[in-house]
Amino acid sequence: MYFKNRYVVKAAGESGQGVNSIGEILAKAIKNNGLYIFGYREYPSLIKGGYASYQIDIADQEIKSSSKECDLLMCLSRVSFQMYLETVRENGSVIHSIYKLTLSPEEQAYVEKNKIHIIYIPAQDLAIELGGKRIMSNTIMLGAIWQVLGLEIIGLEAKIKEIFAKKPDVIDINLKCLQAGYKYDLSGLTRAVLKISEHKNFKDDLLMTGNHSISLGAIAAGVRVFYAYPMTPSSSILSYLASVYHETGMLVKQIEDEISVANMGVGSMFMGARTLIATSGGGFDLMTEAVSLTGITETPLVCILAQRPGPGTGLPTWTSASDLNIAVYSGHGEYTRCVVAAHDIESCYLVTQHAFNIAEKYQIPVIVLTEKQIAESIFQVDHMPKDIPIERGLLSDEELEKAVSADRFKITESGISPRWLPGSCDATFDANSDEHLSDGSLTEDAIPARQMYEKRIRKEESLLKELPEPEIYGSDNPDISFVGWGSVKNSVIDAMNILADYSDKKIAYMHYEYVYPIRTEKFIKYAKTAKKLVLIENNALGQLGSLISSKTGVLFKNRLLKYDGRPFFIEEIISYIQDKE
Amino acid sequence: MTCKSCSSNKTPTMKDFQSNNLFTWCTNCGNYGIHTALRRALVAKKIPACQTLNCFDIGCNGNGSDKIGGYSFHGLHGRVIPMACGATMANSKMTVIAFGGDGGTLGEGVGHLVHAIRGNYNITFVLHNNLNYGLTKGQASPTTLKNMKMNSSPDGVTSELLHPANFVLSLESTFVARSFSGNVKHMAKTFEQALDHRGFSFVEILQSCPSYNKETPHEWYMDRVFDISNLADYDSSNRQQALAIAQDQEEKIAIGVLFQDKKSVPQIEKQPNRKDIVTDAYEETRHYDISKLLSKFR
Ligand SMILES: Cc1ncc(C[n+]2csc(CCOP(=O)(O)OP(=O)(O)O)c2C)c(N)n1
Numbered sequence: 001m002y003f004k005n006r007y008v009v010k011a012a013g014e015s016g017q018g019v020n021s022i023g024e025i026l027a028k029a030i031k032n033n034g035l036y037i038f039g040y041r042e043y044p045s046l047i048k049g050g051y052a053s054y055q056i057d058i059a060d061q062e063i064k065s066s067s068k069e070c071d072l073l074m075c076l077s078r079v080s081f082q083m084y085l086e087t088v089r090e091n092g093s094v095i096h097s098i099y100k101l102t103l104s105p106e107e108q109a110y111v112e113k114n115k116i117h118i119i120y121i122p123a124q125d126l127a128i129e130l131g132g133k134r135i136m137s138n139t140i141m142l143g144a145i146w147q148v149l150g151l152e153i154i155g156l157e158a159k160i161k162e163i164f165a166k167k168p169d170v171i172d173i174n175l176k177c178l179q180a181g182y183k184y185d186l187s188g189l190t191r192a193v194l195k196i197s198e199h200k201n202f203k204d205d206l207l208m209t210g211n212h213s214i215s216l217g218a219i220a221a222g223v224r225v226f227y228a229y230p231m232t233p234s235s236s237i238l239s240y241l242a243s244v245y246h247e248t249g250m251l252v253k254q255i256e257d258e259i260s261v262a263n264m265g266v267g268s269m270f271m272g273a274r275t276l277i278a279t280s281g282g283g284f285d286l287m288t289e290a291v292s293l294t295g296i297t298e299t300p301l302v303c304i305l306a307q308r309p310g311p312g313t314g315l316p317t318w319t320s321a322s323d324l325n326i327a328v329y330s331g332h333g334e335y336t337r338c339v340v341a342a343h344d345i346e347s348c349y350l351v352t353q354h355a356f357n358i359a360e361k362y363q364i365p366v367i368v369l370t371e372k373q374i375a376e377s378i379f380q381v382d383h384m385p386k387d388i389p390i391e392r393g394l395l396s397d398e399e400l401e402k403a404v405s406a407d408r409f410k411i412t413e414s415g416i417s418p419r420w421l422p423g424s425c426d427a428t429f430d431a432n433s434d435e436h437l438s439d440g441s442l443t444e445d446a447i448p449a450r451q452m453y454e455k456r457i458r459k460e461e462s463l464l465k466e467l468p469e470p471e472i473y474g475s476d477n478p479d480i481s482f483v484g485w486g487s488v489k490n491s492v493i494d495a496m497n498i499l500a501d502y503s504d505k506k507i508a509y510m511h512y513e514y515v516y517p518i519r520t521e522k523f524i525k526y527a528k529t530a531k532k533l534v535l536i537e538n539n540a541l542g543q544l545g546s547l548i549s550s551k552t553g554v555l556f557k558n559r560l561l562k563y564d565g566r567p568f569f570i571e572e573i574i575s576y577i578q579d580k581e
Numbered sequence: 582m583t584c585k586s587c588s589s590n591k592t593p594t595m596k597d598f599q600s601n602n603l604f605t606w607c608t609n610c611g612n613y614g615i616h617t618a619l620r621r622a623l624v625a626k627k628i629p630a631c632q633t634l635n636c637f638d639i640g641c642n643g644n645g646s647d648k649i650g651g652y653s654f655h656g657l658h659g660r661v662i663p664m665a666c667g668a669t670m671a672n673s674k675m676t677v678i679a680f681g682g683d684g685g686t687l688g689e690g691v692g693h694l695v696h697a698i699r700g701n702y703n704i705t706f707v708l709h710n711n712l713n714y715g716l717t718k719g720q721a722s723p724t725t726l727k728n729m730k731m732n733s734s735p736d737g738v739t740s741e742l743l744h745p746a747n748f749v750l751s752l753e754s755t756f757v758a759r760s761f762s763g764n765v766k767h768m769a770k771t772f773e774q775a776l777d778h779r780g781f782s783f784v785e786i787l788q789s790c791p792s793y794n795k796e797t798p799h800e801w802y803m804d805r806v807f808d809i810s811n812l813a814d815y816d817s818s819n820r821q822q823a824l825a826i827a828q829d830q831e832e833k834i835a836i837g838v839l840f841q842d843k844k845s846v847p848q849i850e851k852q853p854n855r856k857d858i859v860t861d862a863y864e865e866t867r868h869y870d871i872s873k874l875l876s877k878f879r
Pocket residue numbers: 639640641642643658681682683684685686709711713714715716717722
């Protein structure tokens with residue numbers, strides 16, 4: 001499928017060949033030239049070998065999702081050529097540096113059928129002839145891509161100079177290599193036709209991943225402690241926060257395991273420091289006992305749960321949205337919690353900030369779900385959103401003077417009891433994981449135990465009133481009414497924008513950002529008037545669908561579910577809308 | 582932290598660390614003595630109750646969480662150490678003490694002990710070593726003597742036992758002490774020394790358990806313990822000497838500070854990016870401007 005004003009370039013090679021650097025340089029240079037990009041990375045769970053790719057979708061308006069097919073494939077290795085050849089669309093092009101590449105009969109057939117142009121560039125030889133090193137062949141390939149994109153070379157040269165600013169002796173040779181690629185004879189290849197916008201200063205646009213945005217949101221919200229144990233796709237929160245900790249002064253610590261991460265998080269939050277913890281599904285499994293602990297001790301906790309496919313180790317470096325159930329149902333016992341699902345830069349930034357307000361005000365655990373597709377993909381935005389005011393739900397100084405120990409877990413209508421920090425008041429208390437009275441003293445008596453239990457559960461009702469309803473996008477009178485959460489929003493909205501030019505099908509999409517406790521008033525109306533209600537999720541069981549059905553009785557007969565580690569590509573949504581009735 | 586409601590700088594008393602809740606430990610349980618000694622040590626060190634956080638594991642010791650004044654956190658079985666480490670990292674001004682049994686500490690949560698020692702977090706950790714799982718009614722723990730018949734091992738424990746003090750001394754610990762639940766005075770003095778230490782203070786209490794440890798009761802310990810400070814030539818800065826003396830747990834059991842590294846630097850002071858920051862993390866909650874960080878993304 002070809003879409004007007006969308007062009008897709010994919011750089012592919014072995015892990016360790018520099019595919020990621022090529023992608024990053026390209027993405028920034030393309031953006032600076034007046035275009036919108038979305039960067040999507042695929043890579044294996046190993047350090048060298050296998051196949052990896054960095055795909056850049058280019059458009060003349062904001063985009064947040066990837067195409068399945070590309071217009072230009074640049075390949076550095078045989079394995080990646082084999083892996084990605086069939087993602088090249090009809091009349092597409094391949095440039096590669098694979099010495100003596102011969103095609104298998106299947107590959108040959110695909111190339112002929114789809115009229116794909118393939119050009120070999122002896123990039124390593126060229127780099128050495130020019131007096132450079134083998135690795136500079138990557139710069140030659142960059143230049144060649146730039147030629148196909150038909151963009152002015154100055155834009156890319158500027159980026160190269162910036163990148164090698166600290167190694168001035170290699171700038172000249174890299175610029176020579178860039179020129180060599182840019183001038184290389186690629187006659188016969190279809191050139192990109194890009195619609196460059198000149199109405200604003202694209203240089204100021206930001207390119208960042210969801211994990212960057214979560215980190216920045218945390219910094220802005222006054223998070224002063226971060227604990228984590230590395231696990232893809234959450235790890236880059238740890239590495240980013242560590243990389244800026246001299247600037248921020250944040251305490252950033254890698255801890256020995258997720259059990260400790262969660263319990264240290266509980267300890268630091270209990271004392272009053274805004275503390276973030278982050279992990280993926282397997283690590284979150286280890287944290288769930290601590291999540292339950294926060295339920296009864298009424299300690300705020302915020303955990304980022306960056307999803308990848310499971311069970312077990314699953315597909316460590318691929319995407320998924322299959323951990324909604326553990327976010328909602330994990331941890332023994334019954335207590336109030338909040339589950340929020342981010343989907344793009346703005347959402348990651350704001351949801352992280354809001355999560356702390358909710359956690360502190362309601363004294364509950366808040367789990368922020370993301371997916372590899374959000375955590376590690378590269379989004380373009382022109383600015384960061386406005387910060388949410390910090391709300392801590394702590395007693396004021398005057399209130400503190402009157403506080404008594406039995407206030408701390410006092411039975412209230414809202415379920416929310418007064419909270420103050422250890423050390424701030426001589427009304428001391430016991431934050432007790434055994435059932436307790438209002439000062440934390442242990443009790444096993446039926447009546448007070450039940451009252452305390454109900455008090456904690458009442459918080460859910462209070463919280464629900466504060467949480468926003470899901471948003472609806474698109475047509476008021478849709479032929480198809482989607483319901484989803486997480487990164488699917490990005491793909492559906494992009495698909496809707498594209499479809500507007502090609503089809504008169506009317507589409508609506510309802511997006512759940514605040515997933516639990518779940519608001520359903522708006523959904524019930526939406527479902528009632530829907531001609532065709534479709535659940536769309538990046539998992540196999542339709543976990544949000546089950547949650548909605550359990551609360552509303554509405555069943556989803558139509559489901560578009562994907563669980564192969566890949567995000568929804570726009571073509572898939574468009575074919576679904578156009579073909580399937 | 583300054584307590585906003587403290588009426589004056591009055592000297593703390595035993596009463597400040599009292600609670601009206603009734604004790605639920607067995608008659609003659611070693612926990613009574615430990616509890617009293619702790620209160621004495623806190624008073625002797627003039628630590629106000631509102632500046633004390635006692636963190637309890639789940640076990641018989643943990644049932645004391647609401648029987649003492651000051652702030653308490655009664656968390657999960659085996660997880661008290663990371664919880665307490667997190668607390669002191671956020672607020673280094675408060676005195677953080679953690680208590681755990683031999684089951685929770687050396688079974689369920691033994692990894693946490695190792696890493697808290699590596700990190701040298703500034704807490705006092707008290708190991709209630711009663712050689713069994715008390716609260717679950719007398720199963721074997723990692724410190725139960727081999728061949729001992731317990732309710733989970735009617736023909737005797739088949740694994741080797743773990744010597745807590747030796748284990749901890751074999752790591753880069755900075756403070757290792759031992760005391761005995763039958764000697765309140767010695768425990769109180771040992772706790773004071775532990776509270777003075779800057780870093781992870783490990784205090785093993787040889788604790789009698791009248792209900793489930795008939796093999797080594799109070800009297801058994803009484804006959805064997807001796808105060809290390811009575812040894813003229815004992816050098817507590819010598820780890821090898823400490824390891825040698827800690828080894829004997831059968832004939833003559835040394836109590837007191839077995840080892841201390843006086844140059845110990847706690848974890849919170851080792852943060853390379855916080856050298857010039859005088860506040861603690863808990864005091865730093867406010868909006869931070871991220872605009873300076875954005876140039877990297879352009
Ligand atoms: C995760 C978990 N597993 C098991 C238990 C049950 N449990 C409670 S206390 C305890 C053992 C207590 O032994 P120890 O830690 O030596 O403390 P003591 O009671 O002897 O002081 C166990 C197994 C629990 N609370 N949590």
